[in-house]
Amino acid sequence: MAEPKIVAHGITKYFGVGAGAVKALEPFDLFVNTGEFICILGPSGCGKSTFLRMVAGLIEPSTGSLFMDGQPIAGPHRERGLVFQEYALFPWKTVLGNVMYGPLVQRLGRRKAHDIATEQINRVGLKGFESRFPRELSGGMKQRVGIARVLANQPEVLLMDEPFGALDSITRGIMQQDLLKLWLEERKTVLFVTHSVEEAIYLADRIVVMSPRPGRIVSIIAVEPARPRNLLSSECIALRAQLTRLVEEQVVSASSRPMNMPAYAD
Ligand SMILES: Nc1ncnc2c1ncn2[C@@H]1O[C@H](COP(=O)(O)OP(=O)(O)O)[C@@H](O)[C@H]1O
Ligand SMILES: [Mg+2]
Numbered sequence: 001m002a003e004p005k006i007v008a009h010g011i012t013k014y015f016g017v018g019a020g021a022v023k024a025l026e027p028f029d030l031f032v033n034t035g036e037f038i039c040i041l042g043p044s045g046c047g048k049s050t051f052l053r054m055v056a057g058l059i060e061p062s063t064g065s066l067f068m069d070g071q072p073i074a075g076p077h078r079e080r081g082l083v084f085q086e087y088a089l090f091p092w093k094t095v096l097g098n099v100m101y102g103p104l105v106q107r108l109g110r111r112k113a114h115d116i117a118t119e120q121i122n123r124v125g126l127k128g129f130e131s132r133f134p135r136e137l138s139g140g141m142k143q144r145v146g147i148a149r150v151l152a153n154q155p156e157v158l159l160m161d162e163p164f165g166a167l168d169s170i171t172r173g174i175m176q177q178d179l180l181k182l183w184l185e186e187r188k189t190v191l192f193v194t195h196s197v198e199e200a201i202y203l204a205d206r207i208v209v210m211s212p213r214p215g216r217i218v219s220i221i222a223v224e225p226a227r228p229r230n231l232l233s234s235e236c237i238a239l240r241a242q243l244t245r246l247v248e249e250q251v252v253s254a255s256s257r258p259m260n261m262p263a264y265a266d
Helices: 048-056 095-105 110-123 139-151 169-186 197-203 234-255
Strands: 004-015 022-033 037-041 063-068 080-083 157-161 189-194 206-210 217-222
Touching: 004 048, 004 189, 022 048, 022 063, 022 189, 022 217, 037 048, 037 197, 048 063, 048 080, 048 157, 048 189, 080 139, 095 110, 095 139, 110 139, 139 169, 169 197, 189 197, 197 234, 206 234, 217 234
Parallel strands: 037 189, 037 206, 080 157, 157 189
Antiparallel strands: 004 022, 004 063, 206 217
16 A cells, blocks of 8 residues: 555644634544545535645644645645636636646746646647637636646645536536546546545545534545446446435434534535
């Protein structure tokens, strides 16, 4: 087994202080191996984005510790690239300008930044769209730019927070296939948040199933079938039934809580 890339040990997260504090995460332990594709599956409001933002270094855990390559995560760093559902592109920059931004911030120089950006734009299938503006692109294309922009920073870890959640199902399927291809080429470590059981089965080495808020790990399930996976194979269908049951059990147990313990107050 490879060295762990990311280690989360006993992390919790409270938002606010005192009686009004919201507990977003229960003590949370997770070891992510180098080159592993992890999907985090859980209902809305269970703390998935909170966890990813902690790994990104954007917010700190309330307790516990987070490490990358054995070093504490102390803040954002280009080695951990975050892709959001909302694309987060600069509307006033072209595709090329958006993707060159990271390398320029790294002071790699215009020529090098241009080369890196062009390579990543090609990799995500947007050759020919370099001088377009985000408003001229479809949702799927915008998200391709978002992915190219993060890849241009040459991250070791990709943090993807429901990146395809806003896309129609056909575009989403194509994006999943293309992401898988990119991952097979480079085997970056990926933490991918989703609430789609099918998406998790298609992409992940292991699926982390979370409970409703306060989020905790209910189960970690290895996905064995070789890629690309056929979701209609008997193995995938059995896995889908198992995961759906796990997720539904969580939701049912949460909805039987008293009214003053909402599980979904987002
Ligand atoms: N900045 C914040 N302040 C207060 N509560 C927050 C904040 N961010 C998230 N929360 C709460 O923490 C819980 C988990 O949120 P989040 O991580 O966004 O869930 P998910 O991504 O799984 O939908 C939710 O109940 C949410 O309302
Ligand atoms: Mg979220």
